[in-house]
Amino acid sequence: MPEVELPIGPQHPALKEPxxxxxxxxxxxxxRLDLDxxxxxxxxxxGAEGREFPKALYLIERICGxxxxxxxxxxxxxxxxxxxxxxxxxxxxxxxxxxxxxxLHSHLLWLGVLAHEIGYNTLFMYTWRDRETIxxxxxxxxxxxxxxxxxxxxxxxxDVSDDLRSRALEGLRGLADRAGFYSRIIREEQTLLVRxxxxxxxxxxxxxxxxxxxxxxxxxxxxxxxxxxDPYVAYGDVPLHVMTSSASDVFGRLEVRVREIEESVRLCxxxxxxxxxxxxxxxxxxxxxxxxxxxxxxxxxxxLVHYIRTNGTDKADRVSVRTPTLANWLSVVEAIQGRVIADxxxxxxxxxxxLSCTSRTTFVDTGTGDRSAMEWDDLVAYGIRYYREREGxx
Amino acid sequence: xxxxxxxxxHGPEDVAPEIVxxxxxxxxxAIAELRQTAPRRLAGTVPADDVRxxxxxxxxxxxCRHLSALxxxxxxxxxxxxxxxxxxxxxxxxxxVSLPRDAxxxxxxxxxxxxxxxxxxxxxxxxxxxxxxxxxxxxxLLYEGWPEGEFxxxxxxxxxxxxxxxxxx
Numbered sequence: 001m002p003e004v005e006l007p008i009g010p011q012h013p014a015l016k017e018p019x020x021x022x023x024x025x026x027x028x029x030x031x032r033l034d035l036d037x038x039x040x041x042x043x044x045x046x047g048a049e050g051r052e053f054p055k056a057l058y059l060i061e062r063i064c065g066x067x068x069x070x071x072x073x074x075x076x077x078x079x080x081x082x083x084x085x086x087x088x089x090x091x092x093x094x095x096x097x098x099x100x101x102x103x104l105h106s107h108l109l110w111l112g113v114l115a116h117e118i119g120y121n122t123l124f125m126y127t128w129r130d131r132e133t134i135x136x137x138x139x140x141x142x143x144x145x146x147x148x149x150x151x152x153x154x155x156x157x158x159d160v161s162d163d164l165r166s167r168a169l170e171g172l173r174g175l176a177d178r179a180g181f182y183s184r185i186i187r188e189e190q191t192l193l194v195r196x197x198x199x200x201x202x203x204x205x206x207x208x209x210x211x212x213x214x215x216x217x218x219x220x221x222x223x224x225x226x227x228x229x230d231p232y233v234a235y236g237d238v239p240l241h242v243m244t245s246s247a248s249d250v251f252g253r254l255e256v257r258v259r260e261i262e263e264s265v266r267l268c269x270x271x272x273x274x275x276x277x278x279x280x281x282x283x284x285x286x287x288x289x290x291x292x293x294x295x296x297x298x299x300x301x302x303x304l305v306h307y308i309r310t311n312g313t314d315k316a317d318r319v320s321v322r323t324p325t326l327a328n329w330l331s332v333v334e335a336i337q338g339r340v341i342a343d344x345x346x347x348x349x350x351x352x353x354x355l356s357c358t359s360r361t362t363f364v365d366t367g368t369g370d371r372s373a374m375e376w377d378d379l380v381a382y383g384i385r386y387y388r389e390r391e392g393x394x
Numbered sequence: 395x396x397x398x399x400x401x402x403x404h405g406p407e408d409v410a411p412e413i414v415x416x417x418x419x420x421x422x423x424a425i426a427e428l429r430q431t432a433p434r435r436l437a438g439t440v441p442a443d444d445v446r447x448x449x450x451x452x453x454x455x456x457x458c459r460h461l462s463a464l465x466x467x468x469x470x471x472x473x474x475x476x477x478x479x480x481x482x483x484x485x486x487x488x489x490x491v492s493l494p495r496d497a498x499x500x501x502x503x504x505x506x507x508x509x510x511x512x513x514x515x516x517x518x519x520x521x522x523x524x525x526x527x528x529x530x531x532x533x534x535l536l537y538e539g540w541p542e543g544e545f546x547x548x549x550x551x552x553x554x555x556x557x558x559x560x561x562x563x
Contacts, residue, residue: 038537208459211509230484294478294486305463320465
């Protein structure tokens, strides 16, 4: 049987960078995966150079719709470090609270997407319903469901009232039960285990060599979390447990995220119960002296890096952004090798790139040049059917 | 499943000054202008020809196993590549390699850090810096119709407004 090239993508509006995968297959087996992320370079880094710091902050927040607070906070704390501004504790704690709520919404969204990819739509409905609790809290705290706009240089824009605090704590109590439930079912539910255990193997040393970050790295036993290792905002002052799994496959990445949901609920509760009093922001100057700072942040998908250079004006000279998804691509390329076509949706979804939307797939037979188009949904259905037959299920 | 130890309050001790001592002991003068720029942040410069050797030594002898990021920078007279390495204790070591603007070339570090693969391709696309020996030097970020020889993050590059649009010049 000749090797066949199987292109997937590039169109799917949920990801900031549309991505196309070209998969070389020999029968069912994947020989090689090649990726193309060139479809939508938006020039945000160039745009940030021409804008005053407060406007650049507004732009940087829009790099990602799902982890917008990660980008905004990372940029703000980097510029504050260069300006020599100290954010008051209450401002830092509110930033941390929104960061953990964002991690919760992102992980719950991901868990739903993964469940959907394997045809487990009950879990998808459960997680997205629970995610609404978080979305409502984020909206009450910031005024927005996405792009919260909580940051300003020097602190945060809005305070958290005592009344809101008690309502948030009530919502979190309900979520703690749900997080425990998810933690239990991922160990018992065969639907999940069959599709994730042993799938998308990424040994620990390979995860390190390929520069994997976040749950992708921690799911392969790499004990690395910027919140603990290079603490920022309030992480130096709160009890935080870093979750790792030695499973080193899609199940490992799943286990880490589900445990992080439990941990983030605990952390949010701690932050709300112990919120320090005082100001929420300090006054920031208009200009930053000449300098350079590497700002790091543990985004829901892993280590996020902003390298900010300033030149004594009110604009940054350079803002270099390395997103966690870019760091995790090479791991997908490696983890998919030798697996079957039916595993593409879960292995790709396991790094959480939000790819699973509207991508279409084209099969090209290299022998005859024949093309046949396939929707991403069809590929997902194919994966479900493949495992159903393999497991001898009706 | 293992849960790491609960963190010590108020953050880890800043080991950056200790790392500076170790670097000068073990690498001699390989890293010039080595200095601490902020808590847990170090910076230095390395000549283009030495970058592979220095990064290998950092990985093997100093336990810097994670290349966090790679940044291209336009400094006017020169271009530069900055390697951000994660060292112990949450320290980030940023090493700058200066390159002449008319011939910006330096060795690829992909054989030391496979993680540099996509990062080097990104810097090539945006700054026109050539990484010699890169195993797969195709364009990464800019689409297939992007004109050759245009590097949008160089300071002298300005977006060209198309006729009939409001694109800003």
